[in-house]
Amino acid sequence: MKKIFVLDTNVLLHDPQAIFAFEDNEVIIPAVVLEEIDSKKRLADELGRNARQISRLLDGLRDLGHLHEGIELEGGGVLKVELNHRSFLRVQEMFGEMSNDNRILAVALNYHLEEIEKEAAKQVVLVSKDVLVRVKADVFGLKAQDYLSDRTVEPSDLYSGYINIHVHPSIIDEFYTYRFLSIKSVPGASKLYPNEFVILKDEMGTSKSALLKVSSDGARLEPLFLSNEAVWGITARNAQQRMALELLLNDDIPLVTLSGKAGTGKTLLALAAGLSKVEDEHKYKKLLIARPVVPMGKDIGYLPGEKEEKLRPWMQPIYDNLEFLFDTKKSGDIDKILMGLGSIQVEALTYIRGRSIPGQFIIIDEAQNLSKHEVKTIVSRVGEGSKIILMGDPQQIDHPYLDTVSNGLTYIVERFKNESLSGHMMLEKGERSKLAQLAADLL
Known part of the structure; x- marks a missing residue:
């Protein structure tokens, strides 16, 4: 039986192609969703890009007919923009405030009430990535679900x-x-x-x-190609770390992904491998280390100082690991070392867009906070003779619209697992300290 899907704004901002993901069912976009999308389209980040994309898609679909009357999509479904679907009173009685979320909920609820009066009633489903919107829908007995098509x-x-x-x-x-x-x-x-x-x-x-x-x-x-010897002073402490180093040091595998909870050694292993390849073997011209300023593209101009000073708080976890690898004794020594070497560059992902990066060992930390599009943007920057490492913890996501299975790190792991140019390792055992391991397990 066909269904009616009412889409929340966050679904379209997460995936502009979502309107085509519901096969031959009816897709409803409440008018307030268009207002919210319009408010986001001037942003310079991922949300702004998606807002502009869905705006162009809807504009192109106008050629097929009037959106408020409903137009037929290629998959056999119908897309309709709901202008003002009956009353807000039922939702207002329960939640009071006439917020945008409640207006979207009202549209879905009124459709539901209309359908249950019909002989051949269609099921109405509210699709939202906002957990509380789905909880509110349950209060009214309205079916609600997360957007799952991108999983x-x-x-x-x-x-x-x-x-x-x-x-x-x-x-x-x-x-x-x-x-x-x-x-x-x-x-x-x-x-x-x-x-x-x-x-x-x-x-x-x-x-x-x-x-x-x-x-x-x-x-x-x-x-395995490598014996379990020290790499830049770091020796694998468990089987997963040894397998990770095998991937990191193999020049025939230009894409490596590492996942695992805090303290499993992802960053330290990647940096040790990168320093070995750049400084010892001279296989790559430069070691480029980057991590997203969460969310990626967020302006960091509100922090004081020059670019390096602005970046330092975001990049401190990288510097902590470099200080350990170089065994520095005093604060500020690592900056002098990096300045003297000249072959190690620490950047925010904000500055990687539009670049072509050949002949470099590239480490992207906290990749679980990247969307599919951002991961594609980054990996497509990789030039001839470069190797890229993407790592992060899919259980620790700060992005509002991403989860364990829809983030960019998980996406690239699953899409590339059949390819000979890539390798993946999930690190499971914490090696930072007994306390850190216990905290990761218990807390």
């Missing part, structure tokens, strides 16, 4: 970058004898991705095990 994967199915497989001990012995295994010879290894890691464990329960990596063509399991 690349369910939270329980997030790609970790490695898999544990229990096998007969003879298979582990075969690997140590021949130093490789055919994918077909390992039970349970048929659905592995290029550059995914495999931990083989003895199904008999002994301590016998092996750590392998899927080849770039996905045909065989190979030993």
Whole structure:
């Protein structure tokens, strides 16, 4: 049975293409949504870009007919702009204030009340990324849901970058004898991705095990390229960190993504690998480290001082790790070191737009706060001979319209997991300190 979907403003600001995501159902845009979109279109950030895009889309659709009367979309659905759908009284009795959210809720509620009086009633669904709007809808018995069409994967199915497989001990012995295994010879290894890691464990329960990596063509399991030696003074403390370093130091994998909660070593490992590649091996001309000023594109002019002084509070986590790697003793020493080297650049993502970045080792921290479009913008800046690292914690998101599965980091992990040019590792064990690990688990 066909449904009627009433869209909140935040759905269109999150994904301007959302109007085409409801197949052959009816899509309603309340008039107040157009007012809210109009108020955002002059912004210089992601919200402003999306507001302008949905404005152009709606303007183009006017060629098909009058939006307030409803026009047919390619997928068989109908799009309609609701000008003034009956009364606000029912919502006002419950919540009082005539806010924009309540006006949107009133449109959905009045449609619902109209439909239940019909013989062939359609279900009315309010679609909003605002949790409280959905809660308000429940008060009236109105069905409400989050916008799910942009989800690349369910939270329980997030790609970790490695898999544990229990096998007969003879298979582990075969690997140590021949130093490789055919994918077909390992039970349970048929659905592995290029550059995914495999931990083989003895199904008999002994301590016998092996750590392998899927080849770039996905045909065989190979030993790790690197031994567990120190990289710029940093040694892997667990299997996931060792696998992460394998990806970070492999020049044949230009895109690496790291995810994990606070204290798992994402930033430290990436910086150590970058310093090794730039300063020791001279594989790349420069180490570029950037993180979003949340949200990306937000003007930082309200902070005092020159650009470097403005950026320092946002970039301090990067400087903390650099101070540890360079073993500085006094405050300010790291600035002198970076100035002397000249090959390490710390930037805000605000300044990366429009650039082409060849021959550099690029680290993007806090990538979970990026949208799909922002991630595309950043990765498309990568020039010939560069390597880019995107890392963050999908559980720690500050962006108002993103969640664990709709953020840019998760999006790029899922879209690139089949590609031989990329690798991913989900770090799980905290190594900052026992206290930090306990806090991450308990709090």
